[in-house]
Amino acid sequence: MKKIIILSLIIIANLSCKAQQIIPVEKAIDYRLAENGIPDNTYFKDINNLLDKFVGTWIGTYNNKTYKFKIDKFVNNYSGGTKEDVLLMRYIITNANGTQIENTTTLSDDNYLVIIGDYIQRSTYHLNYSGRESTCGQLGTIYIEVLKSSNNTKMKLFLLPDKIMISPSSCPQGVSQQIMPIDQIVLTKQ
Template identity: 45%
Template sequence: MKNIITLLILIAITISCKAQIIAVENFEDYPNELPDGAYIKDVNNVLGKYVGTWKGTYNNKNYDFKIVKYTENNIDLKYKEDMLLIRYKITDSSGTELANTLSLPNSSPYIIFGRYLAKSGGYVLNYQGLNAKCGQNGRIYISTYGANDTKLQLLLMVSGEIYDECTTGAVPQIMPTTSMELIKQ
C-alpha cells in the first residue's frame, strides 16, 4: 500500500511539472500572469535560428551581433524562461569603436535581452543603450529570412524615454531605427 501511495505521488508530481512548461511561441497567450513555477521553454527550437554571429552595415556603421540562447531563472517572478541575449560591437567606417558589449556579463543592463516571440514569427527584445537615460532605449525587433534563415532583419522601435538624470538632452540613436539586413557568419 505504501508503494502505491508513493507511486501515485510521483505520478502527480510528474504530471504537475509537465503542465507548467509553456512553449516560447505560446508566451503571448499569458498576457497577465504566468503560473508559479512555469518554464517558458524553447521546446520546438524556434529560437535556434537566431543563435550565432550576424554582421551588417547601416548608415556607415558596421554592426557585429552575437546572439545566444539563455535560460533565466527569475526567482522574483517564480518562473524560468528561455530567451535570446544579444551582445554587439559597433564601429564607424574608419574602424573606430562606437559601442561594445561583447565582454559584458549577462546581468548587464546593456545586454539586449529577449521578451517574447511575436505571433508574426519575429522576436522582440528590450534594449538600453549606453546612453539609455538620454533616449537610447526601446524594443529591438528581429526576424530571419532567406534560404536556411541566413539573413536577419533588425530594427529599433525607440521608446525615447529621457530621464531626469539626463542633463544633455536626447542623444542620437546608435541602433538602426529603420530595418537593416544582417548576414549570418
C-alpha cells in the same frame, strides 16, 4: 500508528511538491497578457526550436557603421520558479574608420548593456534594449526576424525607441543619439 504517520508525511510531501509546467516559449506572451498571469513553476521552453535560427553571429551596415551581433540562447530565471528560454544579444559597433563605438561582447549576462529577449510573436522576436545613455532616451525594443527566403542566413533588425520624458538635469544635452539602427537593416549570418 507508525504507518499512519509515514502515510501522512508522504501525502504532505506530495502536496507541497508542484510539478514544473512546460509551455512552448511562443505562448509566453499569451500568459503575460492573460488575466490570471503566469502560474508559478512554469518553464517557457523552446521545445519547437524557434529561437535556434537566431543564434549565431550576424553582421550588417547602417549609416556608415558596421554592426556585429552575437546572439546566444539563455535560460532566464524569474521569481516563483518560472523560467524562460530567451536570447541574449551582445554587439560591436564600429565606424567607417574601424573605431569601436560600443563593444558589449565581454560583459556578463546580467549587465544592462546586454540586450535580453522578451518574447516571440509569429516569426518576430522582441528584445529589450538599454544603451549607455538610457536615461536620455537610448532605449527601446529591438525587433529581429530571419528572412524566410534566405535559408536562415539573412535577418532584419531595427530599434523602436521608447518614448520617455527626458529630465534636463539628467540630460543637459537633450535626447541622446541612437546608436542602434532605427530603420530596418539586413544582417548576414557568419
